[in-house]
Amino acid sequence: MTAVAKPIAETEAPARRFSVTPILELAVFGIAVGVMLTTYLVISGNTGSQRLLTPPLVALLLVSNLVPLVALIVLMGRRIAMRRAARSPLGGRARLHVRLVAIFSILASVPTIFVSIVASLLFQYGVEFWYSDRARSMLENASTIAAGSLEDLKQRVGANAEKMSLDLAGAISEGVPIESREFFNYLFVQTTQRELSEAAIVRQADSGEILTVVILNPYDRLIEEQISPSAIRQLKAGTTAVVVEDAGGRFRALTRFPGSDNTYLYAARVIDPILLDRKTRSESVVRDFTSLTERSRSLQLQFNVALLVLSLLIVGLAVWVALEIADRLVRPVGDLVKAAHDVAEGDLGTRVPTPKSQDELGILATAFNRMTDRLQDQTNALVDANAQSESRRALIEAVMSGVTAGVLSIDAKRRIRLINSSAMALLNPGEAPVGRLLAEVSPELDGMLDGEAHEDIVQLTSGGEARTLAVKITHDEAGQVLTFDDITQQLLDQRRAAWSDVARRIAHEIKNPLTPIQLAAERLQRRYGKQVDAEDGTFAKLTDTIVRQVGDLRRMVDEFSSFARMPKPVFREESLLDIARQTMFLHEVAKPEIRFTLTHPDPVPTLVCDRRQLGQALTNLVKNAIEAVEAREDGEAKEVAMTIREGEEGQLFIDVADNGIGLPAERERIVEPYMTTRARGTGLGLAIVKKIVEEHFGTMAFADRPGGGTLVTLCFDTATLERLTGTGGEDGEAPGGAVPAALTRTKNG
Numbered sequence: 118m119t120a121v122a123k124p125i126a127e128t129e130a131p132a133r134r135f136s137v138t139p140i141l142e143l144a145v146f147g148i149a150v151g152v153m154l155t156t157y158l159v160i161s162g163n164t165g166s167q168r169l170l171t172p173p174l175v176a177l178l179l180v181s182n183l184v185p186l187v188a189l190i191v192l193m194g195r196r197i198a199m200r201r202a203a204r205s206p207l208g209g210r211a212r213l214h215v216r217l218v219a220i221f222s223i224l225a226s227v228p229t230i231f232v233s234i235v236a237s238l239l240f241q242y243g244v245e246f247w248y249s250d251r252a253r254s255m256l257e258n259a260s261t262i263a264a265g266s267l268e269d270l271k272q273r274v275g276a277n278a279e280k281m282s283l284d285l286a287g288a289i290s291e292g293v294p295i296e297s298r299e300f301f302n303y304l305f306v307q308t309t310q311r312e313l314s315e316a317a318i319v320r321q322a323d324s325g326e327i328l329t330v331v332i333l334n335p336y337d338r339l340i341e342e343q344i345s346p347s348a349i350r351q352l353k354a355g356t357t358a359v360v361v362e363d364a365g366g367r368f369r370a371l372t373r374f375p376g377s378d379n380t381y382l383y384a385a386r387v388i389d390p391i392l393l394d395r396k397t398r399s400e401s402v403v404r405d406f407t408s409l410t411e412r413s414r415s416l417q418l419q420f421n422v423a424l425l426v427l428s429l430l431i432v433g434l435a436v437w438v439a440l441e442i443a444d445r446l447v448r449p450v451g452d453l454v455k456a457a458h459d460v461a462e463g464d465l466g467t468r469v470p471t472p473k474s475q476d477e478l479g480i481l482a483t484a485f486n487r488m489t490d491r492l493q494d495q496t497n498a499l500v501d502a503n504a505q506s507e508s509r510r511a512l513i514e515a516v517m518s519g520v521t522a523g524v525l526s527i528d529a530k531r532r533i534r535l536i537n538s539s540a541m542a543l544l545n546p547g548e549a550p551v552g553r554l555l556a557e558v559s560p561e562l563d564g565m566l567d568g569e570a571h572e573d574i575v576q577l578t579s580g581g582e583a584r585t586l587a588v589k590i591t592h593d594e595a596g597q598v599l600t601f602d603d604i605t606q607q608l609l610d611q612r613r614a615a616w617s618d619v620a621r622r623i624a625h626e627i628k629n630p631l632t633p634i635q636l637a638a639e640r641l642q643r644r645y646g647k648q649v650d651a652e653d654g655t656f657a658k659l660t661d662t663i664v665r666q667v668g669d670l671r672r673m674v675d676e677f678s679s680f681a682r683m684p685k686p687v688f689r690e691e692s693l694l695d696i697a698r699q700t701m702f703l704h705e706v707a708k709p710e711i712r713f714t715l716t717h718p719d720p721v722p723t724l725v726c727d728r729r730q731l732g733q734a735l736t737n738l739v740k741n742a743i744e745a746v747e748a749r750e751d752g753e754a755k756e757v758a759m760t761i762r763e764g765e766e767g768q769l770f771i772d773v774a775d776n777g778i779g780l781p782a783e784r785e786r787i788v789e790p791y792m793t794t795r796a797r798g799t800g801l802g803l804a805i806v807k808k809i810v811e812e813h814f815g816t817m818a819f820a821d822r823p824g825g826g827t828l829v830t831l832c833f834d835t836a837t838l839e840r841l842t843g844t845g846g847e848d849g850e851a852p853g854g855a856v857p858a859a860l861t862r863t864k865n866g
Contacts, residue, residue, distance in 0.1 A: 745777025
C-alpha cells in the first residue's frame, strides 16, 4: 500500500487567526522612535549648561532607550525564527523553534539591561565626584598655593632690594668708597644674607646708556641687558619704590639708590626649578580640569551611547546564537515529526537520518526507524489479505449494481450498511445514507420490519412521487437484507387495462339501446307534440330531458370508447402553432368572457406528432382550464394562457395555465381513470391526455400557478419523435382550417 505524503502545512493547515505580532512590532518601533526623540529633546534642552546630567536622569534615559530597542531586536529574532520554522517540514505548526529563540533572547536581554543600568549608575556617580565643586576647589587651591609661593618670593625680592639699597647708601655715607674692596665685600654680604643671586649698582647716562658702577655677577650675565627701560620710567615717575619683574626663571628688582637721581640698585634671585615646575603643573592641571569640565556632558553622553550600543550588540549576538542553537536542536525533532506524520498518512517507507552522536535524539531516531520497518512488514501482510477481500467485495458490488431490484442491508440496530444504486434511485435518501437509521431514510420500510411478514407490498413517497414496492426480507449474520422492486407502473398498467376492458364492455352494453331511445323520444315529440295542450309544458320537458340525457350518455360512451380503443398515432411533422391556434380559437369563440392568450417563440418549431390526438389532448386541457376559471365566483378577470417554449437538449414544452380554483388535494390521482372532482365528469379526460402524451414519448406535470390557479406542462423529446416521422401512415400535412386573426397572440422570440 502506497500513499502520497503531503507537507503537514498542507494537510493540517491551522485556521488563520488574527496575529498581533506585526502590530506589536510597529508599536515597539514607534515607542523606540518616540523615546529617542524625547531623549534628544531632553539633552538639547540643557545645552546652555555644560554640567553633568544627574545619574538618575541618565539611567532613566538609558533604560528608556535600551528596553524598546532590545525588545525590537528580540521581536526581529522571533520573526526570523518564525520564517525559519515556516520553511521547516512542520510549516506553521513548528513552535519549538520560536520558543527556544524567545527563551534565549530573554535570558540574554534581561541581565544585559540590568548590567547596563548598574554600569551607568556607577560611572555617573564616580564621574560626578571628580567633576564636582569640591574637586574643582581642591585643584584651584593647589594652583593658588603654588602661585602664591612665587608671588611671596617676588615680593620678598623687591623688599630685600629696597632695604639693601638703604644699607649700601648708609655704608657710602659712612665713608666707604664705592670703588673699594670693602664696599664690594659689603655688597656680597648684603646679597647673600638677603638670599639674592646677583646685584649691581648702575647709573643711567644722559644719553640713556646704562653704566655699571659695582657688580656682583656669578652667572656672567650682562647686567645692562637686565635693566628694563620701562622699570626706570616707573621709578622716575614715582609710581612705585621698587619694580620687580619675572625674567624667566628669576625675579629681578630695580630700585633707586639713595643720594643720586640716576643711580639704581639692581638685584635678582634665581627661582627654584622645583617651585616653577609645581606652579606649571598646577596650572596645567587646572587647565586640563577646566577643559574636561567643558567636555564633561559630551563625555558623559559618549559613554552612555557606547554602553547602549554595546548592550544592543550583546543582545543581537545572543539572538543570533539563539537562532543557530535552535536550528541545531529543532532540526532533528522536526525530522522526527515529519516522518511520524508521513507514517500517519500511510508512507511507511519514510526514515529519519540517524545522528552521528548517540544521544537521546540518536536513540529516538534509531527506535523510530526500527518501528517503521516493523510497521511496513505488517502492513504488507495486511495489504495482501485486504486485496483478496477487496476482490470479493468488488465482485459483490458489481453483481449488486447490475441488479435492477433495490438491495439494502441493515445491521441489528437498523443502520444502513450497504445500499445499491437501484435502491438509491427508488428511495432517494439524499447524500451518504450509509450509517443512517432506516427510519430516517424510509419510515415505511422500517415499519414493515416491526411485523412478522417476510414479503409485503409497501406504498411510500420518494422525491414527491408515490411509489408501490414489492419488498422481500431475508436475514444474515449481522442483520437483515431488504430486496424490493418498483411495481408502480405495473399496477398502473394493470389498472388501466382493467378500466379499458370495463369501458369497452360498458360502451358495448349501453350504446345499442341509446339510438332507439333517442329515436322514440323524438318521434313522440313529432307525433304528439301538437296534440298536447301548448300551455302544459310537461310533455315537452320530459321528451327534451330524454333526448338530452341520451346525448349525455352517448358522449360518455364515446369517451369510454376513446379510452378503451385509442387508435395508433400517425406521426407526421406538424405545425405546433396551427394546432395550438385552432384549439384556442374554438374555445375563444365559445367563451368570449374569458381572456385567451397564446405565447410562442419566433419562428415556432415544428413537432413530429399525431395532429388529431395532440389537438384532442390540448382541447381537453383547455376545457379543464375553462371549467376551473368558471368555478370561481370572486368576479375577477378570467384568464387561460398557452405557452410554447423550447428547452435544452432538444426538448419542447407546452404550458397551459389558468387562474381558476387550482388543483385538488389528491393531485397525484387526477390522471387515473374515473377520478374526477366534478359532478358531471367521467374522469377520463386527463387519463386520455396522459395516454396520448406517453404515446408521444412525453411527460405531463402539474404545478400551482404563481398567483393562484393551475399550470400543466407537457414535455416532448423532439429528437426521439423525429426518428418516428412517417410511421403508421404517409407523410403529409393534415388538413387544417384557417385561423381568424381575432385570437389574442403574444410572441417571446
